[in-house]
Structure formats: structure tokens, C-alpha cells
Amino acid sequence: DAKTxxxxxxxxxxxxxxxxxxxxxxxxxxxxxxxYRQIHSQGPQYIIHGLKNNETNEMASLIITEDRKSSTxxxxxxxxxxxxxxxxxxxxxxxxxxxxxxxxxxxxxxx
Amino acid sequence: xxxxxxTPKFQVLKTGQSMTLQCAQDMNHEYMxxxxxxxxxxxxxxHYSVGAGITDQGEVPNGYNVSRSTTEDFPxxxxxxxxxxxxxxxxxxxxxxxxxxxxxxxxxRLTVV
Numbered sequence: 001d002a003k004t005x006x007x008x009x010x011x012x013x014x015x016x017x018x019x020x021x022x023x024x025x026x027x028x029x030x031x032x033x034x035x036y037r038q039i040h041s042q043g044p045q046y047i048i049h050g051l052k053n054n055e056t057n058e059m060a061s062l063i064i065t066e067d068r069k070s071s072t073x074x075x076x077x078x079x080x081x082x083x084x085x086x087x088x089x090x091x092x093x094x095x096x097x098x099x100x101x102x103x104x105x106x107x108x109x110x111x
Numbered sequence: 112x113x114x115x116x117x118t119p120k121f122q123v124l125k126t127g128q129s130m131t132l133q134c135a136q137d138m139n140h141e142y143m144x145x146x147x148x149x150x151x152x153x154x155x156x157x158h159y160s161v162g163a164g165i166t167d168q169g170e171v172p173n174g175y176n177v178s179r180s181t182t183e184d185f186p187x188x189x190x191x192x193x194x195x196x197x198x199x200x201x202x203x204x205x206x207x208x209x210x211x212x213x214x215x216x217x218x219x220r221l222t223v224v
Contacts, residue, residue, distance in 0.1 A: 043218055
């Protein structure tokens with residue numbers, strides 16, 4: 001699986017959009033980008049994933065660059081409950097059990 | 112559905128003791144994985160399984176054994192506990208396919224003294 005690079009920490013004001021970047025310059029054609037978050041050392045929770053098109057669900061939006069070497073997770077209206085560690089991973093379709101997590105980005109939403 | 116259930120939630124071991132961390136899922140997922148998370152760090156893959164009877168090593172397999180005799184269960188065995196194995200352990204299950212996400216248990220906090 002390709003390696004990802006994320007900033008260690010970011011701050012965001014409550015109510016504003018949080019934009020979390022992820023670099024995955026060695027991603028291969030059959031690897032998907034997944035985002036998870038971990039709140040207070042609970043088990044990580046799935047947020048969203050994509051291959052090459054932008055994706056949106058009730059939690060967030062995922063923007064993947066055309067060359068697929070980077071992506072951005074967008075939380076459109078961050079709340080204090082969005083304070084968490086956010087992980088970006090890339091994963092082959094045939095290796096669902098072998099996801100590799102990095103250290104993630106600690107997002108702190110401030111009032 | 113209970114999802115992914117890990118037991119126990121907390122455990123204290125003495126150095127050299129052995130124990131088994133239990134993980135069970137009721138979603139009929141093919142893939143299961145074990146991760147450890149040290150303080151302030153991300154998750155590191157210990158072992159994973161692509162189905163009953165099939166397991167493989169992850170990034171940090173030393174000191175741990177696994178087996179997968181059924182689809183539902185994926186126990187993690189610590190052979191001889193060491194203080195370096197003090198960590199939070201997470202089990203995850205994933206349905207086969209490229210569009211599926213991992214479901215995680217709530218973790219087992221292990222302290223080895």
C-alpha cells in the first residue's frame with residue numbers, strides 16, 4: 001500500500017470549514033483513498049473514500065487531485081465534536097485487511 | 112448487530128505472562144485485522160486475515176500469534192508479555208471489495224508490568 005503524508009496538527013474555528021490535506025504521491029491506479037477519524041482513543045471511524053472523483057456524504061467531502069497524488073478532506077462546518085485525529089490511508093481493492101495507518105492529523109476545533 | 116466486539120476492555124499482565132485478546136464480528140466480513148496504538152502514535156498493523164484459515168503478518172508481528180478458525184473470531188495471543196507491548200489494541204473487520212470500509216472495535220487497553 002502507498003504511504004501517505006499528513007500534517008501533524010491543525011486548528012479550525014468552530015463553524016468554519018476544516019480542510020485536511022493528505023499527500024499520497026506514490027498511489028497506484030487501483031488504490032482507493034480512505035479517511036477515518038479517531039475521537040478520544042476510541043476505535044477509528046470511517047468517514048469517506050474515493051478513487052478519482054470527488055465524493056460527498058453527510059459527514060464530509062473528499063477532493064482528489066486529477067493526478068491523484070493528493071487529496072483534501074473537507075468538514076464544511078466544523079463543530080467542537082469534530083476535534084479528533086484524522087487518518088488518510090490508501091488501500092488496494094484486494095487487500096482490505098492490510099490498511100496501513102500513519103500518525104494522522106490532530107484537528108482541534110476552537111470556539 | 113453488535114459489530115466488532117473486543118474483550119477484555121482492560122488488562123494488566125506481569126512480564127512473561129501469556130494471554131489472548133478476543134475479537135468477534137457478526138457482520139460476516141471476510142477480512143479481520145489487529146492493530147496496536149502506542150501513546151500519541153498512529154495505528155500499526157500486527158496481523159491480518161483474509162478469511163478463515165488464512166493469516167499474514169503486518170508491520171509489527173513479533174511477539175504475537177493469531178489464528179482464524181471461523182469467520183467470526185480472530186484472537187490475538189501474546190506469547191510472553193513484555194513491557195514494550197503495553198499499548199491499546201484494536202481489532203477491525205472489513206467486507207471484501209474495493210468500496211468497503213473497516214469497522215473497529217472499542218479497543219483493549221493492555222498494561223504489562
